Amino acid sequence: MPPKHQPDFSFLRHVxxxxxxxxxxxxxxxxxxxxxxxxxFLAIIFPVMILGLMVVRKLLDLMFSQHDLAWLDDILPDKDKKKKEDEKKKKKEKKTIEPESDEECC
Incomplete structure (x- = not known):
């Protein structure tokens, strides 16, 4: 799927x-x-395999950068994260606009 047709998920913006x-x-x-x-019949060792998943997760540190893992393995839902990103952008835009408008007035 071309990037312009993909859903707008925040991790797709960064990874x-x-x-x-x-x-x-x-x-x-x-x-x-x-x-x-x-x-x-090996189902008896299932709990041990859950511990094995922790080893797999640590091995992912070798395959991926910490930046990528932070975005891919985050527990915060995407919609909440997107709202927070948008709020930060608005605050930054507002801060950059305010000093310019003060200088123009005076």
Whole structure:
């Protein structure tokens, strides 16, 4: 899908699309491994595999930058994050506009 047709998610603004796809692939593989494990006689070690996911998460630090992981692995819902970003932009614009208008008046 071309970038102009993608939804306006904040993580897509900050992380390259290939990195997003790679992160999603890692998540799908982990889900598949857990699902297969749960369906076999090895289901008894399922709790240990949950701990294994923590190891996978630490290995992601080697594959992704901290900036990318901060955007991809964030727990704050996108709609709330977008509102906060928009508010910050408005405050910055307002601060830059106010001094200019004062100088023009006086």
């Amino acid at each position: 390259p699309l290939r990195r997003v796809h790679l992160f999603t692939l890692v998540q799908i593989v982990c889900l598949a491994v857990l699902w297969i494990l749960k369906s076999t």
